[in-house]
Amino acid sequence: MDEVKIGEILLPGDEAEQGRQSERVRRRFWPVLKRAMRQVPFSRDLVAAYYCALDPATPTRVRGILLAALAYFVLPLDGIPDVFALVGFSDDVAVLTAAFAAIRGHIREDHYRAADIAMTDEPETRAAR
Template sequence: MDAADISQHEEHFSEERFWKKVQKFSKKAGTSVVYAVLLLYYTLQKPDVPMKVKATIVGALGYFILPLDVIPDFAIGAGYADDLSVVLFALIQVAIYVDDATKRKAKDKLKDLFGENVDTSEIDSKLGRA
C-alpha cells in the first residue's frame, strides 16, 4: 500500500458522508478505528497541514467511507480490518501533524460516541506518543 493507493479514494470523501459513517458504524467499528479516523479528520482541519498531506488524509477517509471495501464492513470479526489498516497507514504518514490539541479533540468526540471509558493507547502507541 502506498500514497497512490490511498489517493484514489479521495472522490469518496465528504464531510456529510464522513459523519454519517462514523455515527452509523462507530459501535461496530470500535474505538481504535474511530479514534484513528477522528485523528485524521481533525488533522485535515488544520490550516498549516500541507496539501499533499491533506490529500493522503482525504484518500484514507474516502476509503473509510467507501461502501465497497476489500473486506465488507458487515463481515463479523474482520469487517473493519482493511479500514483500520488503510487509516493507520495514512495516520503514520501524517503523524508529525497530529499534535496534542488534535488528539484532545478526537478523544473528546470519542467520549461522546462511546462514553468516558475509552482506551486510545493502541493508536497512541503507533503514533510514538502516549
Template sequence: MSDAAEIINTVKGQGDIYLPKTIQRNERLARGLVPKLARLAGKLPFADDLAAAYYAARDPLTPVKAKAVLFGAAAYFVMPADLVPDVVVGLGFTDDATVLATALSVVGMHVKERHRALARKLLALPEPVKDPG
C-alpha cells in the first residue's frame, strides 16, 4: 500500500493519533492477548517476549510501522485459526513463536526495557539479577 493510500485508510486511535486501519484491527484482536497469556504463561517459553512486544505496540513512542508488525504478531497469537493448531502437543505454538521471532528480528529495537518490565510484572516474573561485575 502506498503512503498516500495508507493515509487515506487511517482512523483516529488512542490519544487522538491517526493509525492505519490494519493496526486498529490488529489492536482489537490483540486485546485477547492478556487473557490468553494468563492461561498459558507457564507453558510458553516466549510469553515474556510476546507481552513485551504487546506493550511496545501500545506505546505512543513506538513508530507506526513497528506497531503494525508487533500488533500483527500479537494478533496472530490470539487468532483461533492457526497454521498449526495450538492444541497439537509439542508443535502447537511453534508457528506463533516463529511469527514473534520474525517480528522481533525486524522491529525488536523498539521493544525497550520499560516494555519488558511491564511484561514481567504482568506475568509475575522476577526481575533479572544484575551482574555485580
C-alpha cells in the first residue's frame, strides 16, 4: 500500500462526509474489532482512537482523519480482504499507523480509560455508550 493511497484514505473530509463515516464506524466497529483482535497488535490504541474520533472535544481535522481510518478499518472490502488470515488486516494496520502518526498527542488518557473499560465490557454495555 503506497503513501499516496494512504494519504487519500486519511483525508478528513467535510462535515457531511464525517457524518457518514461516523455512522459507518459506530455501526460496524465492534463486530470488526472482535474479528481483528488477534491480528491487530494495537487493539487498545484502536479502541482509544474510536473514542477520540467520537469525542466532540476532538478537533475537527483530527476527528476527520480518525474517522477516515476507522471507516477504512470497518469496510467489508478493502485493499486486502480481511478474511485472509494474518495478512487480511495488514493494509488496515498501515492506514491506522499513518493516522496515529498524523494525530499524535490527540488521543487522551480518558480515551484510553474508556477503551480499557470497553474492552472488558460485554457487547451490550458497549453499544449503550
